[in-house]
Amino acid sequence: MALKYMDKYPKNVALRGWILKPFFTTFKNMIKTTIRRPVTIMYPYEKEWIPDNYRGRPGLVFEKCIGCGICERICPTTCIEIVEVEDETLGAVKRPQVNVGRCMMCGYCAEYCPVDAMTVTPDFELATYTREELIYDPYQLKWDNTTAGMEVHIEEHLPSNLAKGITDQPTSAFKVDRPKLIGEKCISCSRCAKTCPVDAIEMIVVGENAKGKPIKHPKIDDSKCVFCEQCIIICPKDALEINEVL
């Protein structure tokens, strides 16, 4: 009867190993892990190695930032707000402030930053006792040892192009779309020139009005422009608009 029940199991016990094979497997694993120690990392006491481009909380290179506000616009959770700070060396400047409690660590701000001032940082231990502490002002946002690896660049490739060996990136809207002036609306207030973070706008005299005063129109330097749309936002008469090329 015993033998009849054994029929369910492999016939050639010696070849298949049957019950001894798993025994051997676990014993081998046990010896192996005893020698090279288990893979577990005892987290609070020993830290895992983190790569430079680890997407922790956003970081800021304070001196590089131009306060253009692209990060504020691009943020999917609207956790970034541009605030004015009084710096000792730079004077009153605009810098981003991040509500880390709402941040989802996507790294878009670092990706779209035209001057690579926004970076990702390896800092992920962000627990605090209050929600107010989670709102990081520009000085808290600073990261001292920013390396080139922390900067995130947009890498847009088509798989079909890569297969063909073409590594050129397709043209981005940030490179070709530029503000366009509608001349008859402009009132020569030159607010756009004052607000431009990269000084790409220069007011040029194009003529004289009936009272004999000069008519000034903004001239946009395409090589300097970073497509931040600050001039478009600030224009009181909607004289500037985006010239969509793509």
Added chain:
Amino acid sequence: MSFSDWVNISDPLENSASPYGAAENIPYAVGSGLWEIIGGIIAWILNMIAPGNGVSTWLVSGAVTNALGLVLMIVVFFAVIFIVNLTMIWMERKVLGRIMDRRATRIGPLGYLQCLADGLKTFLKEHIMPDKADKKGYMWAVSIVIGSAVLIAGMIPLSPRWFLADYASGLLIIFAIFAVSPFMILVAGWAQNNKYSLLGGMRAAAQMISYEIPMLLVFAAVVLMAGSFNINDIVQFQMDNTWFIIPQIIGFVVFMVAGVAEAERIPFDLPEAEAELVEGWQTEYGGMKWGLIMLSDYFRGYVVCALGAIMFLGGWAIPFVDGLVVPELVFLLKVLLLFFILVWARGTFGRIRTDQILNIGWKVLLPLAVLNLFIVVLLKLGGVY
């Protein structure tokens, strides 16, 4: 009268009230020695307060030293097997952790104090009893399950000089008490008024009763070969001849498999089956009750391994060595070696199915146990042993 008149450690063999007579017994010597120190100090202080009183001399008399020495002896004996059990739990965690490629324990040196931390944690838990539970059955059943496990652990001698009682019925009485707990587990499962506990209790009863029969047949083969129930005689017989694992290798395998099932360990942990039955028959037991049930599981595992070492691995004897060399340590090392095999099996196998469990018990182990008994009878009749 000075301190040395009251506190003096005498030879326990000279105590006329000793139940062990002329036999050497280390736990008894330690216990009575401890009482001679503690009781002697109490008597000394009492005598300083009231000189010449009768209580002081009564405290250090032979009868009182014997009685309280026996109590302390039980504490010493239990402490040793308790530490062995903690070592077994530690070993199980370590070995399982290495097999699963993870860290196992963290508290204390090499993580040894993890069990104590767990014990402290379970002590701090609230005592909760289900509203509609059978109160008497709930408490008594689990008390008897735990008590019987500790009792049989205490009945196993560690060596001819480290025992609580040297009794002729030996294996028989151990097995009789071993068989009490399936019934009480069934009672516990019913008393909790919970479907999971009831199912677990019924599974436990079915499994343990069906695996006791091949186990009993292996016991019978061992006893038949040694010609005695007494554990000392069985070990002495193996020292004089060969270890029983050589003629009875089938019996050894059957005993270990049935023993794993009796101790409700993986792969035979159907009564617990945390994936399907919450915690099996222990579902409604919380806090220290649960902790003691876990501890009693390990006590039962210790008993299985100790019986395996006594019956098949020559107990406290070392092969090719005349006489005994630290017999307690040798015996405990053999127990831990057998327990390592149990842990190894736990890390290797998954839980078997409900329909397989009785098949293996009745259709595989029972015929093998009968075959083992048959071989032993042939060897005995042939005059080999």
